[in-house]
Amino acid sequence: MLKSYRYRLKPTKSQVTILERQLELCRFVYNDTLAYRKNAWELEQRTVKRFETQDRLPQLKLEVPELKEVYSLVLQNVALRVELAFKAFFRRVKNGEEPGYPRFKGKGRYDSLSYTQSGFKLDSKVLSLSKIGDIKIKLHRPIEGKIKTCTIRRMPTGKWFACLSVEIKDAPLPPWKDGSVVGIDVGLASFATLSNGEKIANPRFFREEEKELARVQRKLSKAPKGTPERKAALKVVERVRERIANKRIDFANQVGHKLVDRFGVIVFEDLDIMNMLKNHNLAKSISDVAWGMLVKATESKAAYAGSKVVLVDPKYTSQICSRCGLIVKKDLSERVHSCSECGLSMDRDLNAAINILRLGMQSLRKSDRSPAL
Known part of the structure; x- marks a missing residue:
């Protein structure tokens, strides 16, 4: 059985720069993979599978040397995400739902990196990531079981988290209790x-925060686009949304x-x-x-x-x-x-x-x- 843990990361400014650059490189690979599959069908009526898109990665690295800055399994996971997006699309088509064809990711719209098998190591105080380095981590509770995957995610408020998927033994069934x-x-x-x-x-959490959210959104709408004031106002809006979600x-x-x-x-x-x-x-x-x-x-x-x-x-x-x-x-x-x-x-x-x-x-x-x- 799998169980997930989420821990807050405290990257330095230089590590944030590296992480954001790697996210943009992964976004490039995602869009390139999506375009490749889309063109293969529209021009050749040919279905492309995940392993074919993964086999393209070495050639893509020769064309874009900056991709070597990203751990190889992280890039392979990008191809897997495109595959899952198409599987979800075909499932919705089959069920008669609104299909929602996979879309290209705009700047800043790709927000996580996944280390699926290796490339990461967890210590009591730091998380070591290949191609990134040692990042301080706040282990607020112990981990039970064997860590299988590690996903680094950037939140809209600028916070960074590590999401660890852990394999644990199946829990034994408890004895029945009266009225259970x-x-x-x-x-x-x-x-x-x-x-x-x-x-x-x-509890009506959104209703409680609705007036506050409307106030900060009005301030955001008044800030000119592309200015530091708008960027700061957007972060305030995201903090209110994050508070409601939490x-x-x-x-x-x-x-x-x-x-x-x-x-x-x-x-x-x-x-x-x-x-x-x-x-x-x-x-x-x-x-x-x-x-x-x-x-x-x-x-x-x-x-x-x-x-x-x-x-x-x-x-x-x-x-x-x-x-x-x-x-x-x-x-x-x-x-x-x-x-x-x-x-x-x-x-x-x-x-x-x-x-x-x-x-x-x-x-x-x-x-x-x-x-x-």
């Missing part, structure tokens, strides 16, 4: 409602951690969030709560803790009566579920959470279910 299953209905009024009746309040990530991780500690099986709805964002009346609020981030955080922590996350079809979970099964139609504004058949009256989200739990337990094999059920 839960269904969760995510929403806007409440961030989440658990099938046991608990509610998690919606709050969301921290909140999702905290909630996911608490869920995994308490429950052995956690059931969510498999929501099509991108389709839900097409509702312009709710798009801002849906983006603010970041339900997908909660599910991903819970899945990663559950895998490490030996718990199980189940995703179920969200169809009619809010309409079906959790007691008798009758479909009770209701608008989004109706917050109470009232069944005319069995007389059940309860919170709409709690009724949905109970239905989600039922669907999740039905989808599990009998051997995976809690003895308490």
